Amino acid sequence: MKYFSPLIILLLFIFVACKQNTSSEISFGEGEQLSYNFHIRPILSDKCFACHGPDANKQEAGLRLDVPETAFAAMKESPGKFAIIPNDIDGSELYHRIVSTDPNELMPPPESNLSLTQEEIGLIKKWIEQGAQYEPHWAFVSPKKAALPKVKDEEWTRNEIDYFTLAKMNKLGLDPNDQAEKHELLKRVSLDLTGLPPTPEMISAFEKDNSPEAYEKALDKIMNLPTFGEKMAVLWMDISRYSDSYGYQDDNIRTQWPYRDWVIHAFNKNIPYDQFITWQLAGDMLPNATKEQILATAFNRNHKYTEEGGVIPEEYRVEYVLDKSNTFSKGILxxxxxxxxxxxxxxxxxSQQNFYEMFAFFNNTPEKGYEGDVSQSKPAKTPILWIEREDINELLTFINHQDTSKLMVSVMEELDTLRTTYILNRGLYDARTTPVSPGTPESIFSFPDNLPKNRLGLAQWTVDKNNPLTARVFVNLMWQEIFGIGIVKSTGDFGMQGDLPSHPELLDWLAVDFMENDWDIKRLLKKIMTSATYMQSSKVTKKHLNTDPDNVYLARSPRLRLPAENIRDLVLASSGLLVPEIGGPSVKPYQPEGLWEAATSGRGELKTYKQDQGEKLYRRGLYTFIKLTSPPPMPIIFDGSNRDQCEVNRGRTNTPLQALVMMNDPLVMEASRVLASQLTEKESDPETAIEEAFKRILCRAPNPKEMEILSGYFEDELSRFSKDQESADALLRMGEYPIKEEKITPDTAAMMQVILAMYNLEEAITKI
Structure with a gap:
């Protein structure tokens, strides 16, 4: 036979592949030492710890594999045998179980629906042969600054960050992209720092500035705009689960918005992060606490509250304390x-005891689980901070409150006598077991003896430079804000089941540098944004897609769709509709009829949706009123948080609903109409008007092909509306912003359609 048939070749291929995969031998470099944290623990955590981990109630066969003391001990149910004997693969029962062909012996057991790959088996084998060395979990070890790694092209680097990223690229055989175009950089910086697009004038000035300091000057100028605090506040509102209503069935109005004003102020003032956290956790407990420090503690009180009759007050009081504890652990730790x-x-x-020791820090407030009849609903719950007009005039000048009435905000306060905290069996409010005192898990960082065991002590423990988590977690959040994905992808989970850091040495370097420089948030952002890594083009090559499709190793700048709030902001800003007022009460913009009414008890101030009028329709997305039982639809469609619990990251989906919003949302239609009206009045030449609209929306000049397409579309629409004046009239009356009667023309309608098409380009709402 001169050749093999395709079937024989296929069978031979399968046979060879299967033959190769039956071996557990993995090729390792000469003398390469495996890391428990980065090679072994993820395997054991995924496949073994559910039955052989720290939960004593679920341990099978009395075997615990997450710590060496028990992993190396004699097995309780198999006398004379040991799960792991360092350097002895034959004597290690763990290895024999994971390679067994007997379903009664195989681990993980077949009924668990878990299994180890041949590569994972090989890693465990090699690790045992190398001595089965355990390591503390990487995130529970205080970060240290590593020496900068060696790289192939030092000339490319602009600061320390680039050494770490370039070293990873070199290892993967990737080369970094060239620097982005100047207009791309300015758009990127402006969106990252303010959530708003740069104006054509800003872009023109930046492109004309050829000095070496041009980029840094532009960055500093944008970072010092008051809109910086608004952009940063969006993330913190998700973390602090800010909303304008109480949730649950009645879901009435609350007045926590002065806290949002404070967060904007804090970011603009660049309050150091350690102080920012301390005030929010325990500002009321500081010596001679000011109203500003007390207001910051509203962070703890943004959770849901019930106003329904017939509830058990203690059940909900415990629920509120649980929410505070979980927000602290997820959002800050x-x-x-x-x-x-x-x-x-x-x-x-x-342990469960650790959890309730942490819970105890938040369990000593006079907060109630229920505060009377819903007909007597208050915009704030006990304990309350009263903000007077004189407070706003003298101390709390950052609060945007136009009338003379007092403001009420739910804040923190301590009881005069300590409330006893108990471990709750299965978490049930009335199943009290052992009493516990306030404390923190020793596995993270032991609570120092010199700190008070109250919320102020907890805050000091949190921002202690020996705490391994706080700085790492915040640095990672900022990295996620800039690059779309954290160095640790699982932003809210630095534990055993969380993702490993893609650049562990870089994360630690940044965390230490952040603390060494007084927890300076603006300095941290500037460090990231002046790196060559950040300044790269977002151009994607085949090699990028094949080697690093998710851009984990940053050989290009990521292309990221804007957050929901900033999509609204871009539309408002580019059209000239944006009202730049900072802070103040939330507003109710356009919303489809019937949404609130379908999710309400029919009681209270929020039983029906009352749309705002005038300038309130054109406020930034940060200020959109959030009702917990019926969050605003546009932000939700674009992956905004529904704010019913702490969220540290958002998904970025791509759905047909998003396209429908951009094509049909009243605000986008109105913005297109307003901008069209302005430009057709200002410019007699349609092409000049189209070019200016393009610069406003996409932050660059259109190329000849784009101009040809848009001009052709304008002519087509002009012809259509010239024959159908009624359609033009109906289109140009979209929204409540007034239009001059003489501007209701086919030209304006045609230009409106062209601008609407620009808003629907992927590039328009994408950071590139």
Missing amino acids: GITMECAQCHDHKYDPI
Whole structure:
């Protein structure tokens, strides 16, 4: 036979592949030492810790594999045998179980629907042969500044960040992209720091400035705009689960918005992060606490409240304390401590006792689980901070309050006598067991003896430079804000089940540098944004897609769709509709009829949706009124948080609904109409008007092909509306912003359609 048939070749291929995959031998470099944290722990955590991890109630066969003391000990149910014997693969029962062909012996057991790959088996084998060395979980070890790695092209680097990113690229055989065009850089910086597009005038001035300091000057100028605080506040509103209503069935109005004004102010003032956190956790407990420091503690009180009759007050009071504890652990520590509410954590070394010791810090307030009849609903719940007009005139000048009435904000306060905290069996409010005192998990960082065991002590523990999590978690959040994905992808989970850092040495370097420089948030952002890594083009090559499709190693700048609030902001700003007022009460813009009414008890001030009028329709997305039982639809469609719990990251989906919003949303239509009216009045030449609209919306000049397409579309629409004046009239009356009667023309309608098409370009709402 001169050749093999295709079938024989296919069978031979399958046979060879299967033959190769039956071996557990993995090719390692000469003398390469495996890391427990980065090679072994992820395998054991995924496949073994559910039954052989820290949760004592779920341990099978009395075997615990997450710590060496028990992993190396004699097996309780198999006398004379050991799960792991360092350097002895034959004597290690763990290895024999994971390679067994007997379903009664195989681990993980077949009924668990878990299995190890041949590569994972090979890693465990090699690790045992190398001595089965355990390491503390990387995130629970204080960060240290590593020496900058060696790279192939030092000339490319602009600061320390680039050494770490370039070293990873070199290892993967990737080369970084060239620097982005100047208009791309300015758009990127402006969107990242303010959530608003740069104006054509800003772009023109930046492109004409050829000095070496041009980029840094532009960055500093934008960072010092008051809109910086608004952009940063969007993330913190998600973390602090800010909303304008109480949630649950009645879901009445609340007045927590002065807290939002404070957050904007804090970011603009560049309050150091350690102080920013301390005030929010325990500002009321500081010596001679000011009203500003007390207002910051509203962070803890943004959770849902019930106003329904017939509830058990203690049940909901406990629920509120649980929410505070979980928001703290997830948003600030990046740890899923809520898993230990009902039982010991299955993966992390955090016991149920640890959870309630942390819970105890928040369990000593006079807050109530229920405050009377819903007909007497108050915009704030006990304890309350009263803000007078004189406070706003003298101390709290950042609060945007136009009338003379007092403001009420839910804040923190301590009881005169300590409330006893108990471990709750299965997390049930009335199943009290052992009393506990306030404390923190030793696996993270032992609570120092010299700190008070109250919220102020907890705040000091949190921002102690020996705490391994706080700086890492915030630095990672900022990295996620800029690059779309954190160095640790699982932003809210730095525990055993969380993702490993893509650049661990860089994360630690940034965390230490952040603390060494007084927790300066603006300095941290500037460090990231002056790196060559940040300044790269977003051009994607085939090699990028094949080697690093998710852009984990940053050989290009990411293309990211804007957050929901900033899509609205871009439309408002580019059209000239944006009202730049900072702070103040939330507003109710356009919304489809019937949404609120379908999700309400029919009681209270929010039983029906009352759309605002005038300038309130054109406020930034940050200020859109959020009703918990019926969050605003446009932000939700674009992956905004519904704010019913702490969120540290948002998804970025791509759905047909988003396209429908951009094509049909009243605000986008109105913005297109207003901009069209302005430009056709200002410019007699349609092409000049189209070019200016393009610069406003896409932040660059159109190329000849784009101009040809848009001009042709204008002519087509002009011809259509010239024959159908009624359609032009109906289109140009979209929205409530007034239009001059003489501007209701086919020319304006045609230009409106062209601008609407620009808003619907992918590039328009994308940071490139």
